[in-house]
Amino acid sequence: MGYASFSGLDKVYNAVLAVREKPILVLLEKLRMWFMLRFNNQQRQYLQKWISDVGPKIFGIIEASKKDIYLHALDLAARSCSCRKWDLNGIPCVHAVAAILYRNEDPIDYTNAFYKKDAWSRAYAEIVNPITMLLKVWFEANGSSNL
Numbered sequence: 001m002g003y004a005s006f007s008g009l010d011k012v013y014n015a016v017l018a019v020r021e022k023p024i025l026v027l028l029e030k031l032r033m034w035f036m037l038r039f040n041n042q043q044r045q046y047l048q049k050w051i052s053d054v055g056p057k058i059f060g061i062i063e064a065s066k067k068d069i070y071l072h073a074l075d076l077a078a079r080s081c082s083c084r085k086w087d088l089n090g091i092p093c094v095h096a097v098a099a100i101l102y103r104n105e106d107p108i109d110y111t112n113a114f115y116k117k118d119a120w121s122r123a124y125a126e127i128v129n130p131i132t133m134l135l136k137v138w139f140e141a142n143g144s145s146n147l
């Protein structure tokens with residue numbers, strides 16, 4: 001119904017209401033922290049939707065690659081193909097997927113580690129803490145400690 005985008009605006013509006021009495025720098029800092037936490041939570045929720053060790057987009061590319069197979073020179077150990085797609089993006093190309101499946105192995109095992117769930121969850125395991133030092137310096141320079 002299109003209400004989803006408005007519910008996001010409501011949350012931003014409520015976040016602004018909670019800190020609207022604060023000085024502008026504190027307000028902006030609180031909003032920045034709110035957005036960072038929201039983004040972090042969204043990435044964690046996105047991770048729950050993964051049905052494989054790689055994200056849905058990468059999984060879809062690999063599944064589509066299984067359908068279109070041509071002949072190219074492969075080196076599975078070096079994770080390289082003469083079409084250069086695998087070399088460039090770290091995702092097995094159609095030729096590599098065909099060879100990997102022929103060997104009864106999983107193409108996901110040949111996908112670059114930075115596409116995998118472990119790398120994703122490590123990237124978002126901890127909250128990115130905002131840098132409050134600049135705000136403290138600003139308040140100290142202006143004779144205030146209103147944080």
Ligand SMILES: [Zn+2]
Nearest residue numbers: 081083093095
């Ligand atoms: Zn290829």
